[in-house]
Amino acid sequence: MADVIATDSFLTEEQSLSLRALLDLIIPADADRGMPSAAELDLVGYVSEFASNQIAGIKTELESLDQAAQREKGALFGELEKNDQQTLCDHLRETDPRFAIAIAVQTLNCYYQDDRVVIALGWKARPPFPEGNEVPQADLSLLDPVRERGRIYRE
């Protein structure tokens, strides 16, 4: 997957602009931690490959977002100033607990499987198989008090 919004997007250009703005509000970049903004990832490509059954819901949520932006601020969400985007987003989240929930869930799934994110978190950017993971065995002398107590089952 590319690291930019794909050109064969299931979204219009306006929707892509609004989506990118919203993603940057959900997970902005954090330079100190080396974490990218969610807007830098290819969410559309990710959804197309792994969550195509969510496309309709995502489009509906973006349409609602742009309608709210037009109604409240007189422009599409992606065309607003950053402060206005934040204010409107906060308002919509307060008034609708399910605001942009499909977008948020797919964003989080995409973000926390992205190589840059996984590496920044100190984890390995690879599938579990075939290299596997190390898990230490604990100090099993911790079981001494359990042993000392003796049998607890009934015959």
Add this chain to the structure above:
Amino acid sequence: MAEDIVDVLIIGAGASSAAAAWSLSDTKMRILCLEQGDWMNPAGYPSTNKHWQVMLNPDYNQSPNVRRNEADYPINEDESAISVANFNGVGGGTILYSGHFPRLKPSDFKTQTLDGVGDDWPVDYYALEPFFAQNDRNMGVSGLAGDPAIPYHEPPLPPVPIGRMGEVMGKGLNKLGWHWWPSDSAIITEDYEGREKCINLGPCNYGCAQGAKSSVDIAYWPMNQRLGVELKTRCRVREITVDENDMATGAIYFDEDGVEHHQRAEVVIMACNGVGTPRLLLNSKSARFPDGLANRSGLVGKNLMFHPWGFVQGIFEDRLESHLGPMGTCMLSQEFYETDPNRDFVRGYTLQITRGQSAAATAVNHTLRGNIPWGADHHAGFEKYAGGSVNMNICCEDLPEECNTVTLDPNLTDSDGIPAPKITYRLSENSERMMQHGVNKATEALQAAGAFQIDAHGHTRGTGWHLLGTARMGNDPEKSVVNSWGRSHDVKNLFIIDGSIFVTAGAVNPTTTIQALALYIAETMKKNLANLFD
């Protein structure tokens, strides 16, 4: 052309079938197993893909109603407080099980005598003990000898690592003075019988690409085939046929092209799990058995037991790396397993302590709950929750009740037009009280271990992994479906060997006991070959 008649026809290729076929193979009888699903391809399991965290649904979903593979049949669960989890393929439910492998205990086999509830089994723990041990060797089971909550036994392989999370939980449980122990696990921790050891991939419950989890497609079936057992896949049985002498004559099945066949057999063994077996028996109506085959007791499909299941999750400040390791097997506490008359419920439960959530699941779950914010503080919020979660599962004993049933749905069918099962099930008051006690105790344990946040989820619907009791064992033909060695009271050459025959449920994952029973039944069949149908 001469009619093809096999000596033994086994329906289903899951845990019990594999064990019984192995045992019976030394008779040199001709054994044929029909399985409605196919062989699995471990190279396609989610853990082979970088995006494994989102590849779990729907192909490897535990619910047949979500998964909807060609091999699956639908299940009407509208009137059930617990939804069914199963898998149809060579290996059956062991493909998606965690491999958590605790045995039933001696008291589980005599709940009526000890506690005045349920019924006693016609066999006891010690009759099964050698078969538990044999099955542990065949499957490849790891664990630590000396658990004071179960009669002494020595698993053939050392225990799975409990990790830092296990150490933290062990210290917490020690503060309370409660029992805990590393779990017996059907996961090989050393190279074993040509299989490579566990490398802690994590998502065992979606298939083990390493082959270290002892699913029976790996642990048993290759061996069975070398011993001469025949296995036909993509064959869905519609009906067990009988003659005028009440003897089973074989099975009618559809092959993968939908072509109907009649396989004749001298002996038929049902191994289709606690839902599939009653479904097939109820679909096998005839003039001799108008209420379904082997159902003169009226008990086929009744007394369905799951294990009512709840969760309590604790979050720890330390980076416990709890998301690594076999997800369903770590350790257990059986402090509250046996009946205590001072409690407001009878019988008890296991606290099964399992690994934490993956990164994506952590982010989604805690963001949706409001624990991790949107915006600049998101990253700090995620760090607080990542790698620090521990799940305590409450596995409650379910007591048999005739109102909990598997019946045939009047409208729903599978892709071959065979009537599908309908589940009618509700939690008893005893289970509700037991669950609340378990939630409180799990919370106490997580507090003692130092969790800074504890989320109690209680009873959870999508946990019907254990399908038990719907063709129970017993000595009285009016109160049971099969006898003490799995033979139908009504049809002398029909045997049932899966979880259907459980009399009570215990409070542990049942696979090891199902397999020990299957080996015990097969051994008893061999001892009685000369007069098997008397």
